[in-house]
Amino acid sequence: MKSVRKNKQKARQLVRNTQAEYRENTIYLQEKDRERLAEELHDNIISRLNLIRLNAHQKNRDELTSDLKNSMQLIREFTHNLTPPDLNDIELTDLMADYLEQVNVNIDVHFYEIKLNKINLNNSIKLNIFRILQELVNNTLKHAKASQIKVLLRISKHYLILIVEDNGIGFTTGNHSGIGLRSIHLRTKQINAFYKLKTKPKRGTKWIIFVNNQQ
Incomplete structure (x- = not known):
């Protein structure tokens, strides 16, 4: 009976360890996704908008409109990557x-x-x-x-x-x-x-x- 109880305790501990490892891994992957998306936001979108701001006085209305449309497209693509469409x-x-x-x-x-x-x-x-x-x-x-x-x-x-x-x-x-x-x-x-x-x-x-x- 002691052997059976010991084996059950080992099994329960193994399940707890597995669950803890899964939670830890899930949190890590979520943080990696957030890090990647933050970099993409900074490197692609914010930098592009800042460039538009700096060059605003050198461009005409049509050029600025085109630059803003391109930036809006990038934002749409960014949100698409943030939450992919229904995988079904x-x-x-x-x-x-x-x-x-x-x-x-x-x-x-x-x-x-x-x-x-x-x-x-x-x-x-x-x-x-x-x-x-x-x-x-x-x-x-x-x-x-x-x-x-x-x-x-x-x-x-x-x-x-x-x-x-x-x-x-x-x-x-x-x-x-x-x-x-x-x-x-x-x-x-x-x-x-x-x-x-x-x-x-x-x-x-x-x-x-x-x-x-x-x-």
């Missing part, structure tokens, strides 16, 4: 293509998609793969000094593969734990995915995310 009503490829089209103004982006069948991905996979893409692209824009990003999404009946590759400066993985590696690890863990990172200094960076979509 949009394909992952469309969500990614829309996001990458916005990024394309800052860097040369090539997006390739291979969809072998009509596949209904669950929303957890959709959201986490989309957030992983945003994290990887954000890391590239901030750190890689790259001129090009290639994104490949391959979806088949059983598997999803996401490949994100840039031609930037690369890095030594052991020295760069703070550029979103933990976020990628936690998001892949949430959807039982695997990832592989290939990078070397001055040789670019390549991420491969592999998901069993029959979950």
